[in-house]
Structures are given as C-alpha cells and as structure tokens.
Amino acid sequence: MAWKFHYVDKVDVPTSSNLAFGSAFHNTIEAFLNGHEKPMHELWAGEWQRQAEGKQIDYGSSSEAEQFNLGIRMLTDPDVQKGLVDTFLTQEKMPSIETYIELRIPGIPIPIVGYIDIITSDGVPGDFKTSARSWTPDKAYEEMQPLFYLAALKQLGRPVRGGKFRHYIFVKTKKAQFQVLESAHKDTELDWLAFMAKGVWNGISKEVYAPNPNTWKCSPTYCEYWHLCRGKYV
Ligand code: SF4
Secondary structure (H helix, E strand, C coil): CHHHHHHHCCCCCCEEHHHHHHHHHHHHHHHHHCCCCCCHHHHHHHHHHHHHCCCCEECCCCCHHHHHHHHHHHHCCHHHHHHHHHHHHCCCCCCEEEEEEEECCCCCCCCEEEEEEEECCCCCEEEEEEECCCCCHHHHHHCCHHHHHHHHHHHCCCCCHHHEEEEEEEECCCCCEEEEEEEECCHHHHHHHHHHHHHHHHHHHCCCCCCCCCCCCCCCCCCCCHHHHCHHHC
16 A cells, blocks of 8 residues: 555655654664764764755654754664674675665566665675664564565575574664674575565556555554555554
C-alpha cells in the first residue's frame, strides 16, 4: 500500500522525522567511516541540514531542535564512538561503504536494486539502523532485507560464508547504545525470498496492493500514509 501511495498515486506527504533522523544519522556514520576529518558533531550538523532543507518534515510531538540534539547526544556518546572505532577502524582493511547491488529473479522482468551500507573486511555485509529500543537477536534474524543482499552477492559470485549478516543498531535510549547483532541465513531462505518477491511482483502487475500491517513501518509514527490507510486499525 505504501509503495502504491508513493509511486503510483504520488501522494505528497511530509517525511516522518524518524525517517529523516535515520537518513541523516546513517549519512553521518558513512562520512565518518569514509575518513572525513571533521568532528562527529559537525558531520551530523551538515547531514541534518541536508535532510531538513527543501523537505517537509513532520516532527509529531517532537521538534527539530530535539531531534538535532538527540543526534548530537548519540554521536558524541563515548561508548558509541568507541564501538564505531573498535568495530570498523581496527580492521586490517577499511570496510566498503554503500555497495550498489542488483538482484535478478526469474519471472520478474526488472532487477531489485539497492545499496549495502557496509561490507567489512571479512566480507560480511551489514546495515545501520537507528532504533528507539534495543534489538534482540531474533528481531535481527527475522529481518527480510539481509536476504536481498545475501542473494545479490551470491548471484554476483561473491557468496557470503555461513550466510552471515550484521546489523549495527544505534539505540536512542537516554544513554545511547551501539549494538552489533550477527545472524546466519540458509540458502532455503533465499529461495523463500524469491518466492515472496514473485508474489509481490504479480500483485503489482495486476494492480493489487496489499496492506502490510505487521511491519515496523505500520504505525502513526513511521508510516506517512497512516491517515489514508491506518493498517489493521482501519
Ligand atoms: S498504514 Fe500500514 S499497511 Fe498502510 S501503507 Fe502504511 S505501512 Fe502499509
């Protein structure tokens, strides 16, 4: 449904502040890992400015200043900074940032494209997330996004040993936290992914757009189309 509202109906809605925050945070971490020499709070200020510029942002019960200060607090937290250095900057080779990938699935005439946030020197892909709460290993394992990346790398002739994937979670709690959660996926899960993708493609081809009320997005906080759809609370 959200895909239809965005790409077919082109409904003009403000971006949720959580999504804008996540994008700015993500870009700041990438700039840091790409070796930009500015201090973290300056990188954040620049990325936040880029998100806020020319975009309508719905701050809900929060405010622009609160979101900006939250980013500063998280990115200057000594444990978060130590976690970033220990996890990424002590490896023998610098990680690859934003690797473009395409996945082709038989029966779907167009590729599924994306960018892998990070591939560390051991070849394991990973994704950065910001979250209001800490994640459990089960939540990390149940995410579908890693399967796209693992399937695409396999198709490119770069299979990931053990089907490993890592989530790097930056938690917005009063004392910011940095979590690293590794999951391992089997080839049968990649077959399931292809099956799911074909189902979605068949739906789109026939203009059937199913609501997906069991995702993190389906809430008034994260779905910008909530006022049109309301998921299972319709
Ligand atoms: S409210 Fe839920 S089901 Fe509806 S578009 Fe948003 S995420 Fe999808």
